[in-house]
Structure formats: C-alpha cells, structure tokens
Amino acid sequence: MPSPAGAAASRAAVGHRAEVAPPPVRPPSGALYRRGAPLPPEVRPAGTGPGRPGGPGHRAGGRVVVVGAGNVGTIIGMRLADADVFDEVVLVDVDEGRAAGIALDLTHTAALSGFATRVRGAGTVEAAGAADYVVITAGKARQPGMSRSDLISSNAAIVGDVAARVADTSPRAVVVVVTNPLDEMTQHAWRASGFPPERVLGMAGVLDTARFRALASLGGTTRADRIEGWALGSHGEEMVIPLSQASADGRPLGPEVDAVVDRARGSGAEVVGLLRTGSAFLAPGTSAARMVLAMAADSGEVMPAAVLADGSYGIRDVYVGLPVRLGRGGVREIVELDLRPDELAALRAAADRIRERVGALAVPG
Template identity: 75%
Template sequence: MNVWGASDVDAAAARGATLRVGPRDVVTPLARERARELGVTIADADGIDRPASSPATPVPDLADRGTVHTMRPPSPALFRRGAPLPGGLAPDRSGGTERVVVVGAGHVGMIAAMRLADADVFDEVVLVDIDEGRAAGIALDLQHTAALSDFATRVRGVGTVEEAGPADYVVITAGRPRQPGMTRADLVSTNAAIVGDLARRVAATSPRAVVVVVTNPLDEMTQHAWTSSGFPSSRVLGMAGVLDTARFQALVALEDGAGRARSVDAIALGSHGEEMVIPLSRATAGGRPLPQVVPPVRLNAVVDRARGSGGEVVGLLKTGSAFLAPGMSAARMVLAMVRESDEVMSAAVLADGSYGIRDVYLGLPVRLGRQGLREIVTIPLAPEELAALREAGDRIRERLGAMPRAS
C-alpha cells in the first residue's frame, strides 16, 4: 500500500499525466483537493478513473468477511487540520474550529497551553484571562517558540471566553489557588462562582466542546461545571486522576530498585485528595508486583505522600501551588482525546453504576475519545480497595450536599 499526497499530484500535473494508484493505496484528502484544483485525473493502475471526490476504498473486515468497512488512513497525520475524514468517520464538529481554549493564564494554564501548542495538532490555542494583557503576553511569548519547538499552531490571548470563539476543547484552570494552610475544600465558595459562570459561558459559545476542569476542589468543581453547563456528562471531565497517577509513579521511582517512573504501572482513583485510592493489588514496577519491589512500609509512605503531594508543593512554594505537573496532565487528557489514543487513564467522571457508585463525579478508569468520555473501564480491585473507592464517592457526595449554591 502506498500513500499519495499533494506533492504527488503536483508532480503528475507537471508531467501532464494521470496519477495512477493501486487498488489498496490511500490518496489523502488534501491530494484529492489538489487534484480537483489542477484538473489531474486519479485512476487505478488498471486505468479505471477514481474521481477526486470519491470516498476511500472499501476493504473487507478480516474479522467479519460479510461486512465491508471504509478504510481508515494509517495515520491521522494524513489529514489536514480541520479537513473532513472520509466515510463519515469524523465527529460532528459544527460549531468547532479545531481550537482549544485554556481559561486561566496562570501558571497551570500557561503550561497546558505550551504543551498543547507543542503537540502541533490544533490550528489554534487560545489563552483566556480577565487580565487580558497577561493572556496576550504569554500567548505571544509562546508563539515566539514556534521555530524552537517546530509547531505551526497559532497562539493568542484574549480577555473573555466569547472573544476566544467556538472551541473543540476547553480547559478550565481559572480559580483561586491554594495558599499554605488551606485545604481544597476551603476554596469551594469562591471557585464555585467562577467555575459556574465560566461553564455557562462556554456552553453558549462552544455548545459542542469537551470541557476539562482543573480548578480545585476538583471533584466538586467538575460536577458543578457539568450542572452549570447543561452538557452531557460525557463532555465534562475532571483532570486530577492523570496528575495523581503521575505523582505516584514519580514517587515510586525515587525508591531503590523501582526503575523509571514510566515503568510503574499504577492508577489513582477516588477523590483528588484524602480519599485518593491507589489499588496496590494491581500495581507493578518493571512488570513485577509493586509490593515485591518496594517494602510495604515504604510503599504505604509513598501512597500517603502522593495523597498530600499538592499540599507539599504549596508548603514549599509558600506563595503558589503546583503547576508544572497539573498543566501537563490537563494537556495529556486533551491530547488523548484528539488522538484517540485508546489508553486507559484515570479521570473524574460521573459514575454510572460501575463499581457500585452512581451519580457523583470521582476518579475512575476510563477511555477517552474525540467527544470526551468513551467508556468507564472496569478493572479488578481487592475488596478493601473497592470499599475505599465507594467511601470516596460517599464523601464527595456529602461535600457536594454542603456546597453553597452558586448562582
């Protein structure tokens, strides 16, 4: 199988020739568009015309020889950003423009925007902040790195969600950060008002967007964003599980003999805080059960440190909170969606009865797709781990009941 691009069409036009392709070859949408512009005929090797507007070649599915499916290209990179996928494979993107909006140009928003721009998969990354000058300044500074990081993404900064324009993904980092001595719960009233207002404005501006909430207290703010936006729960997600998992992996890697952080296979569930649940029964390092690699006493200390890592960073910084890992974690979620990576990760989602929990947002294992939550994944848990996860759901539900009503 060969892949034919726009440059092949240009070469055929220069020769005044027909572009002849094999029956299983892929002609990119940009090449077809170029062929229409130049009047180049695309034909199969046997001489049969394949119109420039024709769909991708149907091929039989080997698992079901009675079914014919439209062939997908070997890589999403074959498609121009914003170009339609063939055969109805693309999600409905009306109202979206291959744009990701990051609300809040603080440190977390800045890191998330940088990571998303570097990925070079969006036409545009927009930073939004009530301090418009800060948003614009960071955006311009980030745009200046395009040659250094080799990305074509446009970056701009504005003062309102409305100025940012319709988006495919919106990351909400805005809110008051924790200060030394504060708990996440201390932020409830202030941040609920901010997140609720933003969720409603995002819904009006980007009615088909997927929202990723980073603002603390994470679980409560994600549920509040869902109810305020009116979006399906599948399109409102909380970030913390990716962050908490990464923190645990990094801390385990500091232990003797544990190896690199990426070799640690673990997942953080439950709440983003004291009710965090890290199922050690399934955790491994380098393929070995984690309790065989790290002594149990040390391993329990690592779990406790992971639960309190955010507060530890706040205490050390004294005038701010963690931002590098949170910003990168938010970007990781968005990129997993747009790339349809199919990886299992932890995210705060609305429980659907899985694990015996329902109607409350908390960290669960999920697969994400371009339209947000694809599925909640069931993984085996030890009885005490399942009980702890259910307890986390109960505690979050209690906090939601006590949360002041934000208009």
C-alpha cells in the first residue's frame, strides 16, 4: 500500500487538461488515513463542507439540457432552476407536451423561489439547442422485482441514440448519465458520443453516498451532513463503502454500520418496493443537479462518480465509481484514497464485474 503522503497524491484522469492546476489533495497530517479521522474540506464527499456550488454570488450562465422529463428529470430541472446560476434549463422528452407543461409549472415558481433562470420544454435534443451540460435520465425505470441489469438492453438503445444526438448538437458539452444500469450506460454513452472520457461521467456515487450517510444518521448518532463516507465501485450489488474512510463527527461509526452498508446497497430496490410503481427520484435528481452545480462553479470539489478508470487503484479502461475532482469541463482528475487491502480488492472486483457486463452488452445497430 502507498504511504500516507504518496496516497494523498492524485493521478490525472484520462484527457486531463494541462492548463488546469488543481489544488493538491494534501491532508494537514497523517491523521487523514486513520480510521475515523476527519477529512479536510477539499477531499470531503459532496455536501460535507460549508457552502454550495452555485450559491449566492456565483452565476455560471449557459444552458443545461435534461433529457427525460420524468420524475428524476423534473427534480433535476427544479434544483437547477432554484440554484439560479444558469441562463436556461431545457427539459427534453418524446412527450413534448409533458416537457413543456413541467417547464411552465417550474417557471410559475420563479417568484416563490427567487430565480431568473428560464425553463422551457422541447421534444428533441436538437430543439433544445447547444448546451454546456447535458443530463441523460431517459430510459425505462425499475419496477418491483427488477434489477438494474434487467434494463440494460432496452435502455442501451435509448442512451446510445441520445448520446449521439448530443454529440452532434452540443460537441463541447459535459454529459452526466443517470439512466440505469448506471455504470454500463455511462460507458455506452461515452462510446456513442465519441467525447473524451473526462466529459462523460455517471451519477451514482453521490446518490449512494447520500443514502449511506442518511441511513447512518437514523441511529441518532449525529446529523446526516456530519457523517462522512464514500460509495465507490458499482451502482448495485458490488457497491463498495470503505469503512476506513467513514466517520461521524470525526469518530468511527458504531457496530451497526455493517447493517447500514447493506441497507444502502439495497436502498434503490427498497424505495421501488415501497412505491409499488416507479422508482426513486428525489435523491437521484438532487444528486445529479449537485454534480452539475459543482462543475458549473468550477469548484474543484471531490465527489464519487462513475468515470473511466485510468490505472488509479489498479483499474483501467472501464467505467467504475471512484472519487474525482470536478471542474467546469468535467473530471479534472481521479483522487486516490488510502484504502485497506480488502477494500481495494472489493473495488477491483466491482470493476471486473462491470467490465464483464459491458462486454456482454449487445450494442443496438
């Protein structure tokens, strides 16, 4: 295993822009890698530090296109509009009336929420216009009894088509994939778009980390936003939550943490089962918006995301959940945490399983 000093250094993600000089991931002492030691602000998971990207005083401008005006897309649009940092948010859906109706409904909240962002609906990616950021939520949602993998064939056709259209319409955009199965769909979108890998990333780690922190707080130890942790690996059964990096108010989590990890892995299915129809949308939508706001603010914030591995953690050439530093152009770099040998092995095993599923994906012609 690397020394604490060596592990604190980060490796540039594939396609890293040389002109960006990211702040170093440098803990104030070796305490960063003690079990339960607090992380310094620059390497805390999303939402653990003060303030928020896109807060008062920051206006990114530009346009965000959200493809899919279902529940998740609606929440993303609402969060982005409420942030009041973009010129325009466009919801795109094959049901153009639905997209336009939701956009108008959101527009009606402008005075209540205090934003000037324009919100409109469109029936196609082309009609939405060129975007700085595109969030892909389009696809079939899980139903009770379904796994994320059950969606792979049907959603691959949708995601591949959308990604190709985005490449034609917005050749400089950053794409955030939300469609399940997340890891496979993100790699598929990267291939279909032809974009450099730092501009195609998947939203999973932010959501899974938020779920872990929220569930850990239910025991009454402390508030969810005072719990730190990372959800890496796969958005599914091979999710890896390294407990060496988890803490509550800087202290190790209690003996119930293993049950919390298990519940976090199955939280998506738990919500599906309770809803009976449809799937989770509040936390997924908020998580995707959180990523876009961090990039638009060029914050350099470190978040877990599905990205193309570049050799960090001994993993290469597959999309897998890793900690990454985000900037205006997408992924600035992959950040390496000092994981225990068993945690590193689990992360590599998750990458291998994702690689198998990607290899078995029948790409529609």
